[in-house]
Amino acid sequence: MTERVVDEASRRRRRPTKHGQILTHRLIVETALRMLREHGAAGLTARRLGLALGADASAVYRYFRGMDDLVLAIADELYGHAMAGWAATGDWRGDLRDLGLRIHHAYLAHPQAAVLTASRVTGRPNEVAGDETILGILRGAGFPDGDAVRIYHAFIDQSLAFAILDAATLALPKAAREADEEVWHDTYARLPAATHPNIAATAPLLVARMNDSAYPTALDMLLSSASAQLSG
Structure with a gap:
């Protein structure tokens, strides 16, 4: 049985880890992203995450209800990376193109995490804010609500589908990826x-x-x- 998830202020009062760090939601997510990059999805376990943080594995469950809860937090973090620093220009087509490329790029920067998370729906702040922005661009351009939702659906699914496809290629072992690339020439x-x-x-x-x-x-x-x- 896992411990209940406690509020952020209560977490911060806890003693530092063996590495001298105070555990936070962000630190755990960033460490999990690094572990995915280095070891893939199979290497992301509560025990290994605890070792990487210098804390007992049970400490992770004070911040997340389980490993799937952590996966959803990672997905929302990647979405946040895509939206960071973005500002609308008023050109609906240019704005949507920029957002699509940002989403794709943010996932490809973490290919192992992308394969694990891009198919998930989190309902968390970064994802919700992104969806609100995309729908606002389409409605502001003059699309009726039905069309705005239809185009939004195609837009977001297309960006995430390509993110999974391209990330899966990047996540291959180098030798396998290079062999696949040579097939077109050879x-x-x-x-x-x-x-x-x-x-x-x-x-x-x-x-x-x-x-x-x-x-x-x-x-x-x-x-x-x-x-x-x-x-x-």
Whole structure:
């Protein structure tokens, strides 16, 4: 049975860890992000987290109801990274493009954490603030509420789906990732036109593009469709 989660002020009165740090919600989340980066999802356990913090594993449960609660906090932290310092310009399409790229970039900066968290819905402050912002941009641009929600749904799912896809590639062992990248050059670029005329005709373009993320292109296509609808 875990201990009940206590308020922040009560936590701060507790003695420092073996590393001389006072445990906080943020310190635990940041340490968990580092552990995910270094060891992957399998390496993130309460015992290992406690060792990394210089505290007993049970101390983690004073801040989080369980490890899944910590995962949701990590997800919200990544969303906060995406929104940090962002300011609207008044150009709805440019603002949404910037936000989409920020979300994608924030998750790819922590690929192991992205694979673990990007499919989750947290309902926490950073996520809620981001969703409020995106819906506000769309409604402010003149989209009716039904269309605003539909476009928001496609926008956020697209950004997170590409985040998972691209993060999973970055999370591969280096040798496996490099081997996958070479397939376009070593296999596709060598297919003969007699049997694969379309691949052969576009092989140089495939080699040049296919190891980069398609997210910016997909995002532009989504925004172009929304823009055409608004103009119509």
